[in-house]
Amino acid sequence: MTDTLHAQWVVLDIEGTLMPTAGVHVVLYDYARPRLGPWIDAHPDDLAVRSAVARTKAEAGLPEDATTAEVVAVLHGWMSADRKAAPLKDLQGLIWQDGYARGDLVSEYFPDVVPALRAWHSAGLRLAVFSSGSVAGQIASFSTTTEGDLTGLFRHHFDTVNAGPKREAASYAAIAEGLGGPTPGRIVFLSDVPAELDAAAAAGWQTIGLARDGEPFAAADFGAHRVAKSFDEFRIVTDD
Ligand SMILES: CSCCC(=O)C(=O)COP(=O)(O)O
Numbered sequence: 001m002t003d004t005l006h007a008q009w010v011v012l013d014i015e016g017t018l019m020p021t022a023g024v025h026v027v028l029y030d031y032a033r034p035r036l037g038p039w040i041d042a043h044p045d046d047l048a049v050r051s052a053v054a055r056t057k058a059e060a061g062l063p064e065d066a067t068t069a070e071v072v073a074v075l076h077g078w079m080s081a082d083r084k085a086a087p088l089k090d091l092q093g094l095i096w097q098d099g100y101a102r103g104d105l106v107s108e109y110f111p112d113v114v115p116a117l118r119a120w121h122s123a124g125l126r127l128a129v130f131s132s133g134s135v136a137g138q139i140a141s142f143s144t145t146t147e148g149d150l151t152g153l154f155r156h157h158f159d160t161v162n163a164g165p166k167r168e169a170a171s172y173a174a175i176a177e178g179l180g181g182p183t184p185g186r187i188v189f190l191s192d193v194p195a196e197l198d199a200a201a202a203a204g205w206q207t208i209g210l211a212r213d214g215e216p217f218a219a220a221d222f223g224a225h226r227v228a229k230s231f232d233e234f235r236i237v238t239d240d
């Protein structure tokens with residue numbers, strides 16, 4: 001029988017939940033990798049770039065006068081280790097924003113995702129995103145997709161800068177406040193990462209784990225969380 005959840009807000013992770021991990025690691029990371037150095041050098045007066053470079057140096061223990069090549073080596077190392085460090089995410093987001101605007105990048109989601117997002121939105125559920133990808137990168141990625149511009153579906157975007165780490169309950173409490181303070185139990189969080197679901201549950205949210213075939217967390221232990229292989233396996237209805 002299909003599981004039905006009652007909620008006001010649906011908050012969604014991106015990688016492994018909406019978009020295949022390869023769509024992030026192969027398509028997006030490979031697009032950003034060779035462009036990081038040229039982007040840093042081409043935007044010496046951009047405050048966002050300067051801040052990201054300074055934070056990279058600080059986090060990596062590089063001297064303040066480290067070269068772009070040294071900074072890029074750190075950023076590449078973080079990408080290879082899939083360390084979702086905020087300065088890297090900020091720089092990736094700027095590069096992806098440009099890539100989507102140029103038409104170099106087009107987002108492709110799991111086939112069950114966009115019909116479900118549209119149905120939830122039409123039914124009056126409020127949608128938001130919480131991803132390690134920067135807010136700028138998130139919005140750019142929803143603007144150019146194989147199914148058109150999806151940005152109008154989402155009321156809020158959260159990342160590790162405006163909300164906090166994805167594995168800490170305090171981040172979910174901050175998001176709930178950013179959503180206008182709904183009762184935590186009226187928010188449902190969808191993610192492929194059990195530790196993120198644990199943090200959301202600790203903040204009082206409902207949770208659904210996505211154990212999609214072929215994805216890194218397909219065989220993970222989701223503990224007491226509801227688990228589904230696709231959005232077709234459960235229903236979320238508004239409790240307004
Ligand atoms: C255009 S958003 C790219 C998402 C991203 O950079 C990322 O690291 C995804 O992490 P998530 O928290 O959504 O699993």
Ligand SMILES: [Mg+2]
Nearest residue numbers: 013015016192
């Ligand atoms: Mg994820």
